[in-house]
Amino acid sequence: MDYCIEVADLAYQFRDGTPVLRNIALRVPQGAIYGFLGPNGAGKTTTLRLITGLLRMQTGAVRMLGQSFREHRLEVLRQTGCLIESPAIYEHLSAVENLLVLQRIYQCPKSDMMEVLQTVGLAAVASKKAGQFSLGMKQRLALAMAMLHRPKLLILDEPTNGLDPNGIIEMRELLKKINREQGTSILISSHLLPEVERLATHIGVISQGRMVFEGSLEQLSGLRQQVRGYLLDTTNNAAALELLVARNVQVVADAGRIQVPALPVAAIAELNSHLVQRGIGVFGIQPVKNDLETIFMDLIQS
Numbered sequence: 503m504d505y506c507i508e509v510a511d512l513a514y515q516f517r518d519g520t521p522v523l524r525n526i527a528l529r530v531p532q533g534a535i536y537g538f539l540g541p542n543g544a545g546k547t548t549t550l551r552l553i554t555g556l557l558r559m560q561t562g563a564v565r566m567l568g569q570s571f572r573e574h575r576l577e578v579l580r581q582t583g584c585l586i587e588s589p590a591i592y593e594h595l596s597a598v599e600n601l602l603v604l605q606r607i608y609q610c611p612k613s614d615m616m617e618v619l620q621t622v623g624l625a626a627v628a629s630k631k632a633g634q635f636s637l638g639m640k641q642r643l644a645l646a647m648a649m650l651h652r653p654k655l656l657i658l659d660e661p662t663n664g665l666d667p668n669g670i671i672e673m674r675e676l677l678k679k680i681n682r683e684q685g686t687s688i689l690i691s692s693h694l695l696p697e698v699e700r701l702a703t704h705i706g707v708i709s710q711g712r713m714v715f716e717g718s719l720e721q722l723s724g725l726r727q728q729v730r731g732y733l734l735d736t737t738n739n740a741a742a743l744e745l746l747v748a749r750n751v752q753v754v755a756d757a758g759r760i761q762v763p764a765l766p767v768a769a770i771a772e773l774n775s776h777l778v779q780r781g782i783g784v785f786g787i788q789p790v791k792n793d794l795e796t797i798f799m800d801l802i803q804s
């Protein structure tokens with residue numbers, strides 16, 4: 503598989519000496535939407551700032567678009583669009599004038615400006631001052647600015663921060679469209695699992711400066727299929743609890759039901775007959791599967 507970002511052994515500490523990143527390794531497949539997920543303070547922004555050259559790397563190696571970032575920094579950045587920290591939008595200029603500033607730097611055709619405004623859904627307000635834009639429109643403009651030079655790769659740090667639910671959906675659909683129609687690979691950070699789950703094809707989870715998971719969305723969902731335990735419904739929960747505890751089963755009473763651990767099915771069947779033989783009716787045995795939120799919490803707490 504070809505990767506558009508390959509990071510190995512990335513570590514970082516700020517001046518106060520506290521390590522913020524430890525041995526970060528991540529690989530973003532070409533054409534992927536890679537959700538870089540982690541709670542506040544996990545190290546997402548620091549990682550993105552390092553791999554885009556906004557912070558000077560201390561240790562580790564970064565390859566982007568098949569080239570060493572250290573050796574081909576400008577070439578790599580020319581093919582990359584970034585939205586990290588607050589976008590540099592001039593509020594007194596219109597959307598198209600904001601793009602004009604960059605068009606002069608990139609020397610790209612002027613027609614690209616309207617095209618990119620069309621893509622982000624701002625063509626109708628191209629001449630409106632950016633200062634009069636809503637937060638969602640400003641984010642779209644920032645995305646247009648990051649995309650003007652037709653990058654192969656977009657790196658976006660929490661682009662939905664502060665947006666309302668509708669704005670979040672619009673941004674998600676927009677990123678999917680850009681990925682699908684232009685083949686742009688996207689690395690997007692977020693602390694919201696449901697958001698990433700609906701958007702990403704691949705996921706990396708960072709917690710306390712370490713990667714704790716990396717894989718496809720299917721692999722993450724595969725963890726969901728695993729059974730966490732079984733819920734028992736019985737005619738006499740109090741007596742059933744007593745019998746199970748006497749057999750050293752780690753039981754949890756859960757809203758009027760009894761939860762037992764994910765024992766092998768033969769052991770669950772044996773517990774069932776043990777209860778039935780002692781006069782307790784068992785009228786329900788239901789597997790409890792992981793939900794993605796629990797998997798995420800397990801990963802970041804492990």
Ligand SMILES: Nc1ncnc2c1ncn2[C@@H]1O[C@H](COP(=O)(O)OP(=O)(O)OP(=O)(O)O)[C@@H](O)[C@H]1O
Nearest residue numbers: 516517522540541542543544545546547548549693
């Ligand atoms: N300039 C700095 N000096 C010292 N420590 C810093 C600096 N910037 C960030 N940190 C620390 O580095 C750690 C990682 O911060 P970072 O901003 O990378 O996390 P994050 O995952 O992006 O969090 P958030 O979702 O809140 O933006 C935090 O503990 C933060 O306090």
